Amino acid sequence: MKRLPVPDEERFTAAAHSPRVTARVGLWLAITFTTCFVTGLLSHLIQHPPEWFLWPSRPIWLYRVTQGLHVVAGVASIPLLLAKLWSVYPKLFGKPLVRSIPHAVERLSILVLSAAAFFELTTGLLNVAQNYPWTFYFPQVHYAVAWVAIGSILVHIAVKLPVIRRALTRRPADDPEPPSAGLSRRGFLRTTWLTAGVSVVATAGATVPLLRNVSGLSWRTGNGTQGLPVNRTATAAGVVQAAQATTWQLSVVTSAGTRTFSLAELRALPQTTAELPIACVEGWSQSAIWRGVAFPTLLTAVGAQPGATVRVSSLERSGLYGVSVLPGEHTADALTLLALELNGEVLDLDHGFPCRIIAPSRPGVLQTKWVSKLEVW
Structure with missing residues (x-):
């Protein structure tokens, strides 16, 4: 050669x-x-x-x-x-x-x-x-x-x-x-x-x-379920059956004990609507209209102080981001939501039904979907 x-x-x-x-x-x-x-x-x-x-x-x-x-x-x-x-x-x-x-x-x-x-x-x-x-x-x-x-x-x-x-x-x-x-x-x-x-x-x-309309090689658009892209589906996370179960409850653990909420009880709490972006570590981002229970409202309802650190657990057990931690800066913010609706509709299963975290200025991987437990530190 x-x-x-x-x-x-x-x-x-x-x-x-x-x-x-x-x-x-x-x-x-x-x-x-x-x-x-x-x-x-x-x-x-x-x-x-x-x-x-x-x-x-x-x-x-x-x-x-x-x-x-x-x-x-x-x-x-x-x-x-x-x-x-x-x-x-x-x-x-x-x-x-x-x-x-x-x-x-x-x-x-x-x-x-x-x-x-x-x-x-x-x-x-x-x-x-x-x-x-x-x-x-x-x-x-x-x-x-x-x-x-x-x-x-x-x-x-x-x-x-x-x-x-x-x-x-x-x-x-x-x-x-x-x-x-x-x-x-x-x-x-x-x-x-x-x-x-x-x-x-x-x-x-x-x-x-x-x-968005001139970026021919853009890897994400506004297209997707409820107008928002999905990185990880409920099927891929293995949570379809647990998320759709009629017996689903949210557990909120505080120093005073554990309180559970059904989906109906969460909807009965005061609701907050906010336009917030979800920004993924891959660089794509998309704004959407979210509605749910503000964390200060939820923490007050269980006798905890807004601004406390909260550990969030998902129904997803095998994923790397099945657990996240919300710091006090976010749990004290009225725009940090336990979201129940997206763009005027009940959350789609792939977007975290029955409820998910949406907090301002946070990576998408920490906006935990399919929430099952909140532990207040």
């Missing part, structure tokens, strides 16, 4: 391979990747909160925005990463492989950065499409590799800082860009920005309602 020739760095003289191009694309890639990291870290902390972490219930759209930014920034990072790698492609095969200790650190950081970035973007893209061709637990692995990626970015920037500073300095008017074959530096950069922009517009409709 004929071996492919190793690229000769001296033959790649196009403007696309200049340090000025690499630095500018790298700057934007650093911005999108940092946005991804920070918003992803927030999502992780909301789902697995340490004692010191506080996530507010207002504004109601806060998680919708942060997680939407997470996915949009990830999509924009894909063409930026490819453009960045193309701009340094000849240097990846430069000889000798190691010239000095800083050079060795630089090459190692590039290797780790490239591998971690490709892993994060590829698995993230498959996750938003709900396609899981792997056996590992995605949230934990994605979170761990994110730290590797951001760490390698910081190392790479530290090593290349002098080169980056020179490359980002505006070229003097008496020192024009040297002629080269192919696209000019500005042409390559414009093409990169355009590609990244098209990628975002083509997919952002999943989280930006104004773009």
Whole structure:
């Protein structure tokens, strides 16, 4: 088999391979990747909160925005990463492989950065499409590799800082860009920005309602049962029989004891109607009209204090999110509902009948469906 020739760095003289191009694309890639990291870290902390972490219930759209930014920034990072790698492609095969200790650190950081970035973007893209061709637990692995990626970015920037500073300095008017074959530096950069922009517009409709009709590659729309998409059906959760049983009751456990409510008794309590978005970790979000019992009302009815932490248990026993915890910031909020209706109709079975949690500024995976028990701490 004929071996492919190793690229000769001296033959790649196009403007696309200049340090000025690499630095500018790298700057934007650093911005999108940092946005991804920070918003992803927030999502992780909301789902697995340490004692010191506080996530507010207002504004109601806060998680919708942060997680939407997470996915949009990830999509924009894909063409930026490819453009960045193309701009340094000849240097990846430069000889000798190691010239000095800083050079060795630089090459190692590039290797780790490239591998971690490709892993994060590829698995993230498959996750938003709900396609899981792997056996590992995605949230934990994605979170761990994110730290590797951001760490390698910081190392790479530290090593290349002098080169980056020179490359980002505006070229003097008496020192024009040297002629080269192919696209000019500005042409390559414009093409990169355009590609990244098209990628975002083509997919952002999943989280930006104004773009929903023009995002041809959006993975979620407003279509679905009761006008809302469904990630996990009642059949998949194995709760159909238990949720439809006439003997279903909600148990509310407090320090004073346990009180049970039938569905009719829940409906007899004062009801609150609110328009709230449901925002999924995959980046899609959709607003809907919910009606049910506000948590302050429910807690007061059982003699508990609004603002107490509440452990929520679902009829679903085998799922990863069959149990969630509502912090005090949310149980004190009058817009946190034990929802009984959706868009003017009784909750569909796939949306959590007989009742579900809908709280402002919370990930969809924590908006527990098919609720069976509430434990007040």
